[in-house]
Amino acid sequence: MDSSSVFTTCPYCGVGCGVQLEWTTASVTVSGLDDHPANLGRLCSKGTALAETLELPDRLLYPHVGGRRVSWGQAVATVAERFRAAITRHGPDSVAFYVSGQLLTEDYYVANKLMKGFIGSANIDTNSRLCMSSAVAAHKRAFGEDLVPGCYEDIEQAEMVVLAGSNTAWCHPVLFRRLQAARERNPDLYVVAIDPRRTYTASSADLHLALAPGSDAVLWNGLLVYLAEQDAMDRDFVARHTAGLEAALAAARKSAPDIDAVAWRCELSAGDVRRFYQRFAATGRVVSCYSQGLGQSSSGTDKINALINCHLATGRIGRPGATPLSLTGQPNAMGGREVGGLANQLAAHREIEDPEARRQVQDFWNAPAMPQRPGLKAVELFDAVAGGRIKALWIMATNPAVSLPEAGKVRRALRDCFVVVSDCVANSDTARLADVLLPAATWGEKDGTVTNSVRLISRQRPLRPPPGEARPDWWIVCQVARAMGFGSAFAYNGPAAIFREHAALSALNRGRRLFDLSALADLSDERYERLKPLAWPVTAENPRGTLRLFVDRRFPTPDGRARFVAVTPRPPVHPAARSLPFVLNSGRVRDHWHTLTRTGAVPSLSGHDPEPFVEVNPHDAAAFGLEDGGLAEVAGPTGGAIVVRVRCSYRQRRGSLFVPMHWNGAFAARAWVNDLVPPVIDPVSGQPESKHAPAAIRPFACDWYAFVLCRKALPAAEIAPSYWCRLRAAPGIWRYELAGSGPVPDWERWLGEGEWVEYRDTRQRCYRGALLRDNHLEACLCLGPDPRLPARRPLIEWMQQDHLDAGQRAGIVALVEEAGAENTVCACFQVTEAMVRRALDQGAEDLEALGRLLGAGGKCGACRPELEALLRGQ
Structure with missing residues (x-):
């Protein structure tokens, strides 16, 4: 690096793109790092606009207690005193931390260490519970450990890519561009999209399976049965390296005995199901990517295991271009799990209910206490807040008043608890309910590491010091730990020291688990500063990391074999009913992130979807008196209701509604979609069923x-x-x-x-x-x-x-011109749909022509799927 550039990592999704910041006294420019293995120089619209987020409005700059600005010393003393008092009176389980995939690994490490090793409770959970815990549980059941076996290069080496419950074009745009580039190089690369909605991802696929919401496990069970009947399994791999096939196959035959039964239960044509099964069976290199569409379910763990079963049956794992591939939602969901950020984990991928694991971690930390049972998972944790069992709660870098199911109940519960919030903004829905506000550093100021979807550890480096009195999260946690009397265990002089301890703890895994950073345990501050991206395990044998796991066909289970899981499909807990006839699905839009804290400050990112909306099929809109562009009230089983703009689209399945999850009380009147989602969770993972809530809709008339x-x-x-x-x-x-x-x-x-x-x-x-x-x-x-x-x-x-x-x-x-299609299609060049349609009328016939005329599609490429749909007349 020279004095005018910083190499860092994007703070948005789990792709983990490398970013180069170039600055002068007058400006900061952002570009993708060409040699970063995650993005190879690409950035999406959000990443491209990162420079515009460096000056966030409503920035929290100073500590506050009871709404009054105080010194750091006063704030830390207040937090320590209130937590100590709760522990003394009610025991260690009366306090909790709720943390975030936005934290760096070093932040996560000290928070987990304080709660589990020194307070002595496992009540630390993370918003990653809401998006990744079903994948984690499925991987542990199948592979023996929380890990993703493949890498992004597998997408480019595949002959077939299955996108299951993943709107990759919007939620992981850089990966989608890598897939598109691979298809341009190899026109025979076959893409299947499995999604009830005809998203822009689905529109670009060779085959779109618009299955009934919640029926994914039936589809994958049917594939397992088909593979067995067509003798398309890798019998040698199954015999040598797996266990449990017969039980899994017997369960699959009960729910999906043949293609006709699968088609009926999934509401698909038998021809499309057969096409999918035949192509999967005949293709050697298959990558199956899955995300929230599978995981955010009351049976999400089973759905993901049903998918993994098909890869184990065919031996399509540990080989180039052949792997199940979980796509992570947040930048450091995996890093948080590495250090035990979930309530049912210990640090370094250890199990909290394993006495030997507890003893080793306690000895390593020289800790006075260690919980013997898992703590409360996210939904349970906030139920305990509502029930008065949690007396003091520390929320870090997340907004549960918006993001949790039955969010209205969460907001009410927080009013009756002692709440500490450390964040970078003062006006989030959660921050407004805090007793203590602690100003935290944010992207561009943070210094540490993150781990992306495919185990790749990258550095986040600061462009500048935090403004005002904002401080790094690890520093804040350590200050509170010292004030609680644990000073010697939290006397770090910087993030490099924390990382070294984290890596040294992982060395205890040698020969037992694949998570191992032992080769980095003696990393100097200078080497830490220069650390380049590398995927764990990082050991003496593989000092530059490990791209792909299970090449040797051995799994981190007691007998070294992967496990098939017998899956009995279960329908969503709350089906549609007469009073609530629709299925409500929530998710992301292309240019926004989480609850708008960062992207909501960027004008170029607000034009694509400027308002909260409900997407509804035009036939349903006509039946219920809804007008495209009008307002509608959407109600759910929790008693809550929201008011949002109506967007009619044939991309939406009849009988279903889609509402984005981003808008909240800081940006809209009544748009908390999670107010409508009941707190139903997967019994294995604890992940909420955010993709399937019964709902009603009606016009909302105004004068x-x-x-x-x-x-x-x-x-x-x-x-x-x-x-x-x-x-x-x-x-x-x-x-x-x-x-x-x-x-x-x-x-x-x-x-x-x-x-x-x-x-x-x-x-x-x-x-x-x-x-x-x-x-x-x-x-x-x-x-x-x-x-x-x-x-x-x-x-x-x-x-x-x-x-x-x-x-x-x-x-x-x-002005008399009606707004029409003025929403932005291309955020980089502010090109609207109306501008694209005019260009098409003037003779533009392909993406290259649109790029020449408008610039659209020529920079980040996130808009290309929509441009292609407009070219097709969709």
């Missing part, structure tokens, strides 16, 4: 609809309590979408004084207004009796100008 563009934050909840959402329209410009009943708001009160240019049509009940100061457009608004309002984009562009000419002044109130 008026409006949008406002302005340069200041407005009290939107006071102006339009029925419906509002806000986003960053451009640097320094807020966009508000509003609707309400009753009198129209007094806009001058909210927007201020100045020269008002106005247009009123009392008959049509339409209003256009603009506030000018010195011929500069300060604010503008449009209002009407229905949601069909003029386009926002021209007004946003005019607000960015220094002065308006006479034509623009007149045009502000004369």
